[in-house]
Amino acid sequence: MQRHERLIQILDLFSQEKPNWELEEIHTALGHSKSTLYRYLKTLTDAGLLTTFPGRGYSLGSRFVEFDYLIRVTDPLIRLAGPVLTQLAETNACVGLLCRRYSDKVLCVFQHTATTKIHSSYERGKARPIFRGAASQVILAHLSAYQLNRLYTPNAAAFSEARLGDDLAGVRQSLSAIRAVGWHATEGQVTPGVVGIAAPLFDERGDITGSYSLTLPAGNVTSEDIRTLGVTVAGAAQEISQTLKKAPAS
Structure with missing residues (x-):
């Protein structure tokens, strides 16, 4: 070593x-x-x-x-996505989360809270397993076949507990369905009593880099509300990803 x-x-x-x-x-x-x-x-x-x-x-x-301050003021993902996420959270009276993939984890790098009805345990700087919750699973869905295979073998039970499938074939099918929709929603997988709605974010190379999500009280949203917000979140995430691709390297 x-x-x-x-x-x-x-x-x-x-x-x-x-x-x-x-x-x-x-x-x-x-x-x-x-x-x-x-x-x-x-x-x-x-x-x-x-x-x-x-x-x-x-x-x-x-x-x-000191490093944390530099990240907050210079990270292009936070600078581009943060204001849009803040506006979406305010409009829908919910919690907005911006997450990055970090090794085999998902790390919250920005949070804006526009409600007192819920408290998200997914705070800035807090890492979560990549298996649970919409913000994590929408990233998981865009990993390569090699990355998924490497993750699955030591974590088969975690995939099953997250209701993604009881074998690798089932997991692939679940993740393929998430990719096809373009956004993903889960209820109560990270914080009890809340719905998370997330869409993927891609870097300048087109690789998955993070997720963009809203968290709302489960009792206040219908399936149609979730679908409408899912389309909205996915559209915002696509625009941010396109902007990241065009942004000059600093």
Whole structure:
């Protein structure tokens, strides 16, 4: 394993469930020698990626906050899709979510809330499995056959629990149906009592990069409302994807 991979391996230990790590805990988790860990931790601390406090061990550093600001003000997807999503959320009194594919996860990168009737647990910066919810499944539907096969084998139970199919053939059929419609809706898969309506977003190469979605109280929408909003969300997502293709590289 290369040095940079080991540095990332350390950063990957930190989570909401365990935000602080002592040296001994990192040593136990990763198995590197303590002298090597000291060097790696000093490198990460000097770069502002980690910080340390007496009695708390190491935690993520302030440089991530700086990076977060840069992403919010420079990410072309957020700059293009954010205002449109905000307007849609306000018009329909719901929660608008902009998500990016991130490894085998889906990460919320922008949220606008225009209702007090629901609270989406899909907050900015929070990653979710790629199997559950409209915002995730509409991305899953546009992965390549190779990517889907790689995901399916270790996650067959998750696909079944998300009602996508009990075998690979069934999953392919479900995802093909999502692609054919151009948008996707689910109820209660991520947050109980809500309906999510999502459409895919594509980058300048035409590859799936994320999703564009609205979340509404389930009791307030009919099947016709869902269909109408699905077409609206899909149309907005298509326009944003086309703009991304035309945008000059920065």
